[in-house]
Amino acid sequence: MLASVASIICGVQSDEGETDQDMADRLGVSAGTVANARNRKGALSMLTVMKLGEVYGLDRLAPLFHLIGGKLAPEEAVCTSDHDLPIGAARGQMFLAKALADRSISDEEVADGASDIEAAGQVYDGLRYRLNTLRASGLIFTKIGGTA
Template identity: 35%
Template sequence: MKELIPMPLSNGLGDEVRLTQSSYRNAVSETVRDLQDKGTDRDMADAWGVSASTVENARNRKHDLAGLSMLKLGERFGPEAMDTILSLIGARAVRRDAVTVDVARIPCDVAKTLPLLIELLADGKCCAADVRTLEEAGAIDCLIRTADMLRDARDRMRLQVA
């Protein structure tokens, strides 16, 4: 079984972010206010595909935003509209097609990383020096791009089957 290692919460600027109901509601409120601009709650609700009360509650930090409403936010305004909210976990959203991989190069790129992976990890340890060496060689990004592309292809396949 894969060991899960918790990631430290950070906003990417070196400041620790405390993930709380209040910080979540503040991020949702900021997002809704930025997207709403000067329109009414009804205008925003029509554009978003939710009720005017959902808009008001989100803007005024009255209730948590339901998962479906969150997904509709990304669907209607683009995934980047969720960046303020996702920044609470040190992440940002990008469109799936924004990351492109030359599929024909994958076997060669992965093959180039294997000798270094074998050399550094054969002792059964992964120390900071190993990670630095792999990062400098571009091996980590190569493997991440490959894994992301394969995960996306798998997810698209699963959605077609369902």
């Protein structure tokens, strides 16, 4: 767990260009607390870990949840199972088939098809998350052009 927290802190500091003091100010802890966690010499409290996700984005906490085989999703995310995938994908395909009957999609058609577009988007967002997880684990490598 110490290594995961350290990697989160290092990643945030690299991406944001922040020092230990900058991060400490945003999290409401001391620079020493941040430095100790970054150097794997001390653990952050659960409250500070949650604050880290709140301040820098929930996705930053993914390494911690991967330790227990979990993943994070925003509260507003709709959870679906693999069983729901064909339904969401089919809704998107039906929208496209109907909307492209005249070879163009109007703004009105997009507005009318919003729920079908969202359903298809959730399917592909979920699959994209799984794909990126596989890439990060080194199980697959994608070549340019989208083929594995």
